[in-house]
Amino acid sequence: MPEQTTGASRPTLEAVAARAGVSRATASRVVNGGVGVRAPLVDKVRQAVEELGYVPNHAARTLVTRRSGAVAVIIAEPEFRIFSDPFFEQQVRGISRELTAHDSQLVLLWVEGPGDHDRIARYLGGGHVDGTLAFSLHNDDELPALIARARIPTVFGGRSEAGQRLAVPYVDSDNRGGAREAVRHLVSLGRRHIAHIAGPRDLMAALDRVDGYHDVMMDADPALMSQGDFTEESGARAMAELLDRRPDLDAVFVANDLMASGALRTLRERGVRVPEDVAVVGFDDLASVVRSTDPALTTVHQDIEGTGRLMVKLLMRLLDGTGGPVPASVITPTALVRRASA
């Protein structure tokens, strides 16, 4: 491959087209993948590209337009969580569909641990993506600051301490309001000893749901609070702890559906009837989970796919500079969905 030339002497696509004896449009198609161009023409253009040392890539274009046509989606969770929690699939699905509608290429990245941060920062600083969408950001994490420092248009999914400090726009569900509605529903059923299984302490979405619980259960016994990490297994464990501490509990609001599924398993194993003895409400309304629980799970619906789409729409406004100013945050409503478990 010939040495790359730079600056004024860098050959243009027009020069390539002229040497190959094809139109600029044909040369462009070949340079961009060659789809739909007849093989002899592809060969001619390729030969011209090599002879002239044309840089047939977006790196050169990025220097001019600063556009790569790609958007990075960063999930601040390890790979096993991403593939096991349907929440992420739904969020990514919404983002993927909306990016496709904008002809942007989604590239998915995730974070096994802090050891990945430097590499991700280099990648984001490298001009390979036009923007970043990041979610599941944890409060004690340097990742949000690294992303913000890359100085490319960014939208966060979910409120985070760092995101607010760095003034990165975010989309979130009304976690606190949804939690409040869930607990009020349990109160309206006549339940009095209502427990809560909380999500990770470093995720604002989880903390907001704890706040919503306390909005209604102002004087709740701390023994009614239990801690999980949003995995099914942690929900099963937290439920066991609660039953050991407060065997008189008659309801539990669980901070996500996966943990609620684990909690239902523990209740079944202990011979506790749902909802007769203990009513259970989850959060998320993940079709694949609420369909498979027994009894069917009453839960707080949030529009996960819609949140993903909204993140893309805000990002596109940042990228295009059209559609008016981007709000600091957009909060989407939640709604209680009543099924058999409460």
Next chain:
Amino acid sequence: MPEQTTGASRPTLEAVAARAGVSRATASRVVNGGVGVRAPLVDKVRQAVEELGYVPNHAARTLVTRRSGAVAVIIAEPEFRIFSDPFFEQQVRGISRELTAHDSQLVLLWVEGPGDHDRIARYLGGGHVDGTLAFSLHNDDELPALIARARIPTVFGGRSEAGQRLAVPYVDSDNRGGAREAVRHLVSLGRRHIAHIAGPRDLMAALDRVDGYHDVMMDADPALMSQGDFTEESGARAMAELLDRRPDLDAVFVANDLMASGALRTLRERGVRVPEDVAVVGFDDLASVVRSTDPALTTVHQDIEGTGRLMVKLLMRLLDGTGGPVPASVITPTALVRRASA
């Protein structure tokens, strides 16, 4: 942001360091994310970057080194398949760990349909990744050719018609040998009417397993062959068809574990005992599937994570030009794992 300058007048990192009054190393760290640099120095370097119009990105660097530090992993399946089949998680896990060991950033792409091809070709042609790993490539698909046309180092996961035609190195399991061993095991148990539930007709891995089945069952009744698409649901349906056509069947070799799980469900619903009435063997040995089936699934183990790691190792040899010539293909062995279902 100032206009980008190009060519000879493009400011260097050294110029940025000089103006900021810091070392080149410090300037480099700031430009690459700023990790571990004190805030006042970060600010000084940023100011110098803006004043000089320095292009703080890999796009410029790519023109020189042609390295982005990133590798694209392309799964030629829609997002719902990727998130629902643990096979992909394991493959991606192996790739992710090995890329991390090489300090390469994994960016995951997938393909909802042919409408995505042009965009992916543009992205790959754009110099944003140093190499490509692609798997689940279908025979009737133009994607392998598009990937090969991007002319960046590429390794395929799994044999494919296009990959062989284009001479792209690939890593694959011994699908045919594994299938043969599975069917021979059923024969050794005294089973005579051994059916096969095949995977997608356009995937060589599935076709190779059909060939392995026929290596042993040379005169098999075509009514003993049934077609699935590697999803659990398709396995359940295919099993029902087989039972309707050949109620006397006494064994079934299923081309992957997910379909085997579906087949076991159908057998249970029809009151057919496994393995007493019908013995079942799967393919993959996916921990999350074989653990949850009842009875536990006898299956053909393939080292999915190891295959992913191997793909990265071959790619790194292509990228570095070290480690000797890259073989056209590497076939990894399979092994029958006997559990209760056969």
